[in-house]
Amino acid sequence: MKRSGEKVQKLLRHCILVLGLASAAAAPLMAADQDGVAAMLDQQKIKYEVDKDKDYKIIYDFSEEKRSQIVYISGATEDYQGMKIRTIFAPAVRLDKDRIEGQFKSLLEHNGKSKIGAWEIDGDVLFFSARVVEPITAEELAAMLNLVASVADDKEIEVSGKLDEL
Numbered sequence: 001m002k003r004s005g006e007k008v009q010k011l012l013r014h015c016i017l018v019l020g021l022a023s024a025a026a027a028p029l030m031a032a033d034q035d036g037v038a039a040m041l042d043q044q045k046i047k048y049e050v051d052k053d054k055d056y057k058i059i060y061d062f063s064e065e066k067r068s069q070i071v072y073i074s075g076a077t078e079d080y081q082g083m084k085i086r087t088i089f090a091p092a093v094r095l096d097k098d099r100i101e102g103q104f105k106s107l108l109e110h111n112g113k114s115k116i117g118a119w120e121i122d123g124d125v126l127f128f129s130a131r132v133v134e135p136i137t138a139e140e141l142a143a144m145l146n147l148v149a150s151v152a153d154d155k156e157i158e159v160s161g162k163l164d165e166l
Contacts, residue, residue: 089129090152
């Protein structure tokens with residue numbers, strides 16, 4: 001049975017609409033992983049979600065200590081003289097006078113001795129962060145996540161005792 005011209009046009013419009021909706025739905029995923037971060041995390045079997053800022057959010061599990069640590073990988077890179085720089089960061093402590101006062105000197109000393117990473121304050125949260133130059137391998141990314149998560153979680157233990165809120 002032959003289709004009439006009207007039916008073919010209707011079918012084409014429907015196909016174009018479906019393709020348009022499919023590509024629109026996939027666009028945020030492609031934009032968030034234009035540099036292959038998701039593929040590297042998948043390769044290392046690291047579970048993640050992409051948050052509203054298009055950062056990769058990972059809950060790093062320290063199963064032996066029965067603790068966890070949130071770690072983020074920035075969804076976007078920054079450019080410096082042709083190099084692509086990506087930030088990996090983890091919140092360590094919510095700042096209040098009682099829990100952090102007197103520790104700024106030790107944080108700066110740690111920054112001076114640290115081979116990779118540094119302490120930063122954003123709003124009322126103390127973060128440990130590392131900046132990496134891309135390209136980076138999946139194994140290197142996993143190692144950096146472990147470093148950032150470990151340092152941030154150690155500081156959380158030091159400041160808050162057994163509290164595991166970040």
